[in-house]
Amino acid sequence: MKTNRLNLFSLAMAIILCLSLQNANAQSKSYDTYANVEFKMPKVNEPVIPANKVNLKDFGAVNGGYVLNTKAFADAIDALSKKGGGKLIIPPGIWLTGPIILKSNIELHAETGALIKFSTDKTLYPIIETSFEGLNTWRCISPIYGKNLENVAFTGNGVWDGSGEAWRQVKKSKLTDEQWKKFVASGGVLNEKKDSWYPSEQYLKGAKGADQNVRPDLKTKEDFEAIHDFLRPVLVSIQNSKRVLFDGPVFQNSPAWNIHPLLIEDLIVRNVTVRNPWFSQNGDGLDVESCKNVVIENSSFDVGDDAICIKSGKDKDGRDRGVPCENIIVKNNIVYHGHGGVTVGSEMSGGVKNLHVSNCTFMGTDVGLRFKSTRGRGGVVENIFISDVFMTDIPSQAISFDLYYGGKSIAETLAEGGNTVTTKLVPVNEETPQFKNISIKNITIRGAQQAVFLQGLPEMNLENIEISNLIAKSQKGFSIIDANGIKISNVKLDIEAKNAFEMYNVQNLSLKTVEFNPGSATTITIDGGASKNIDLSSLSKTTTIGKDVPKKAVKF
DSSP: OHHHHHHHHHHHHHHHHHHHHHHHHHHHHHOOTTTTOSSOOOOOOOOOOOSOEEEGGGGTOOSSSSSOOHHHHHHHHHHHHHTTOEEEEEOSEEEEESOEEOOTTEEEEEOTTEEEEEOOOGGGSOEEEEEETTEEEEEEOOSEEEESOEEEEEESSOEEEOOGGGTOOEEGGGSOHHHHHHHHHTSOEEOTTSOEEESOHHHHHHHTTOBTTBOTTOOSHHHHHTTGGGOOOOSEEEEEEEEEEEESOEEEOOSSOSEEEEEEEEEEEESOEEEOOTTOTTOOSEEEESOEEEEEESOEEEOSSOSEEEEOBOHHHHHHHOOOEEEEEEESOEEOSOSOSEEEOSSBTTOEEEEEEEEEEEESOSOSEEEEOOTTOOOEEEEEEEEEEEEEEEEEEEEEEETTOOSSOHHHHHHTTOOOOOOOOOOOSTTOOEEEEEEEEEEEEEEEEEEEEEEOOSSSOEEEEEEEEEEEEESEEEEEEEEEEEEEEEEEEEESSSEEEEEEEEEEEEEEEEEEOTTSOOEEEEEOTTOEEEEOTTOOSEEEEOTTSOTTOEEO
């Protein structure tokens, strides 16, 4: 009898185990990174890392955060490189270090409990020729740096900390009184208005005359050396390489941008956490620039500037490089604070094409979906497909296209009076940016200053933008300016403003199945002498048409 019971128990456990495995397999098969991608997307190749392993402690590394372990990292990487590559295991502990120079076929595996803290001694970071904010310039070498590599991986659940507090300018307006007092008491200098703190006089000197954060007026290495402190680096800089993987770790507290892959073919960023203080100047999360075949998935971002950024160089430097960012999948990511959830631009002079974004959640992000550029950039952004994005508590525009970007967040722009509207035409040339063929569908917005803001240029309209299946609760509805070929369908708006749609110089637009909350927004305003072929035949709302709008431009 006892044997029978044991046999039955064993059989039951076997069945449960079998069902569990089947369920796990079904779940793993249910998620496919490449499913429902609208363009031909090659499978991204992962790094191939040899089986060799070494431990950082075997090279004299000292835990505690008070002994510099730069040599231990370099020696361990060299030892692996001589064997053809392998995995460098970074065990639990606090590991203080200077810059880490990457080599091919190396995996940096930071185990749970490992904290790699980069030194605040700026003399450890020599300046090098590189690219920052899309421009060719000189910059301090990044804490994690590699160029012309193959097969590089960051794995494990440890933390990489860039010690950005020693590098960054901080604005008084972004801090509490107590935080501000601590910064002032820590040293550094204040500007003349006493509303910005700088780590040093040298930094303040470097900031004067900068184009945002780059000094295009300086020409020689010696010129840049004189403002060394101002040349704060990105935390992770990997350039002109193939097969790069980020899987698992936390990357935080960067001096400038956090992770900056530049000219990478086959890039995977998954299961990572990217963090910066919300007040961090230029504290971007992930800036993917001029890369080809990219997957960004299952990651979270809580940063001081744009979170997931797609770029391709700035102005003439970007056009001369001429390498677009293309074939990109962004899936299943969460963004908390940031100036933009998923952002294209403003440095997009080499172009951006074939971008798929889906199943992303933005909570409290300044802007949800952010497209930005300006005259002088050039470049074409096209074939963008966005779906199933969920946003809550967006303090400005949930969906924003701004072709007059001036280097400020939208929150700052709105505080200064709002976006620019101009009728001035300039000649179209290689410096004219273009955004076209963009699909945005299945969007939920629960709280925003404005649901959708679409603004092109008079000489180069936004072109072929489709927005469908959108539900929005916001203060304002749609603003559409200098746009051609706009299709909006299946929209439900719960807004506070009187005007649901404000249009200016819009051509070939159709609105279909647009619902408004009872007793709220009931009007549409149309203005501009270039307005043409606006189809409102499916709507019965009050429409106000400006005197400059040509006759028969609007169809009811």
